[in-house]
Amino acid sequence: MHHLPEIAIIEPNTLTALGLRTILEELIPEAVIRTFSSFEKLIDDTPDMYAHYFVSANVYFEHTSFFLERKPKCIVLSAGEPPLLTGIPSLNILLPQEQLVKTIMQTRKRGHELTHHPVTPPATDAEHELSAREIEVLRLVAKGLINKEIADKLHISLTTVISHRKNITEKLGIKSVSGLAIYAVMHGYVEADSI
Numbered sequence: 001m002h003h004l005p006e007i008a009i010i011e012p013n014t015l016t017a018l019g020l021r022t023i024l025e026e027l028i029p030e031a032v033i034r035t036f037s038s039f040e041k042l043i044d045d046t047p048d049m050y051a052h053y054f055v056s057a058n059v060y061f062e063h064t065s066f067f068l069e070r071k072p073k074c075i076v077l078s079a080g081e082p083p084l085l086t087g088i089p090s091l092n093i094l095l096p097q098e099q100l101v102k103t104i105m106q107t108r109k110r111g112h113e114l115t116h117h118p119v120t121p122p123a124t125d126a127e128h129e130l131s132a133r134e135i136e137v138l139r140l141v142a143k144g145l146i147n148k149e150i151a152d153k154l155h156i157s158l159t160t161v162i163s164h165r166k167n168i169t170e171k172l173g174i175k176s177v178s179g180l181a182i183y184a185v186m187h188g189y190v191e192a193d194s195i
Helices: 016-025 039-044 058-063 064-069 097-109 132-142 148-153 157-170 175-188
Strands: 004-008 032-036 053-055 074-078 090-092
Touching: 004 016, 004 039, 016 032, 016 053, 016 097, 016 175, 032 039, 039 064, 053 058, 058 064, 058 074, 090 097, 090 148, 097 175, 132 148, 132 157, 157 175
Parallel strands: 004 032, 004 053, 053 074, 074 090
Antiparallel strands: none
16 A cells, blocks of 8 residues: 555644645645644644644744654745745745645755655556647646637647647546646646746
8 A cells, every 4th residue: 555645734724724725635636635723633633644744834833843843844834924934945825826836836846845755656658648739738738828829839729729628637637727737847747937
């Protein structure tokens, strides 16, 4: 049984916790994500099995010693305040979704790996066999182009673009543009910085 990375979100604000969880589930579909509304609830659970902790700034400061011991695994959730702690990745939860996704991706990229063992890429047939054309379309979707722009750029008809997108969505099981963008980055089809 392959051990799935588990991620803890410790955030008293339910909406923030849910929103972040939704984004993370799409970003890292193989992870198990649990939300805790307080530090005490995390401690009642098994606090050491997590590959990552997304912690609200307040909780972080109240329990610094716990999180400092796990520093490489922590990401502090701030609401736009400048990060008070140097050297600890923080995530501004007020960013629009695309920015949030980008920040999470960059945090991952900076060797702050979300898992201690790199996620094993699916077996070769599982690149879900996107065709070369589908990959081109995926790249442009990831960069935020709309169907009409993709059609112009690739010199294909709008209907063709739409059917490619339908195939990509079905093969990957990812519907949202941000999800496709993340997939494209994680599989090296586009650079995170170019999204």
